[in-house]
Amino acid sequence: MSTPGRRDRARSQDAHLSEGPGPANPRELFWACNWLALQGFGGVLAVAQRELVERKRWLTREQFVELLSISQILPGPNIVNLGLALGDRYFGLRGAFAALAGLLSLPLLIVLALAALYTQYAHVAPLAAALRGMGAVAAGLVIATALKLLGTLRANALGAVVCAVVAATTFIAIAWFRWPLIAVLGALGSAAMALAWFKLAGAPAHGL
Secondary structure, three states, rough: OOHHHHHHHHHHOOOOOOOOOOOOOHHHHHHEEEHHHHHOOOOOHHHHHHHHHHHHOOOOHHHHOOOOOOOOHHOHHHHHHHHHHHHHHHHHHHHHHHHHHHHHHHHHHHHHHHHHHHHHOOHHHHHHHHHHHHHHHHHHHHHHHHHHHHHHHOOOOOOOOHHHHHHHHHHHHHHHOOOOOOHHHHHHHHHHHHHHHHHHHHEEEEEE
C-alpha cells in the first residue's frame, strides 16, 4: 500500500495527473461515483465523461481517454475499471474501494428490483418496444461521447491521421468482419502501442 509521501512524489512526477482540484477525500469520491452511476441509464461512460471532465474537472479529456483506454482492454465492465483506476490515482486502495462501492451499491439494488419486475412483465409488448427504443438511445450516448473525445487525438503521440486509420480499421474489423474483440485488441492494439512507444522513445526530451 502506498504511503502519502510516495503518492505525493508520484503526483509531482506524473505529467498526466489532473490539473483540477480532484476529490477532497474518499467520501466525496464515493458520492460522486454513486451519483454518476444513478444517472447512467443507457450508458454510464457518457455520464462519467460529463461529470468527471466537464462538471467536476477532476480529469482533462486527454486523461479521461487514457483511463478509458486502459479500462476497455481489461476484463470486466469499463466503468468499474475506470472507477477503480480513478480512485487508486487519488487515494490508493481506499480510493479504489470507495469508487467501486459508489458505482455498485445503490445502483445494484435498483437493478435487482428492475430485473425482478422485468421477469414478470417481459411479455408485455409495449415494454419490449420501449427497451428496443432505449437501445437506440444508448448507442447515441456512446457515439456522442466518442465525438466529444475525438479532439484528444490531436495531441496523441501517433498523430491524428494514424489514430484515424487505427480507429477505422478497428471499427471495420469488429463491425464488418465480425472479428473477435480479443483478436483485434491483440493485433491492432499491440501494433498501435508499439508504434506509440517508438515515437515517444525517439522524441526529444524537453524540460529535463
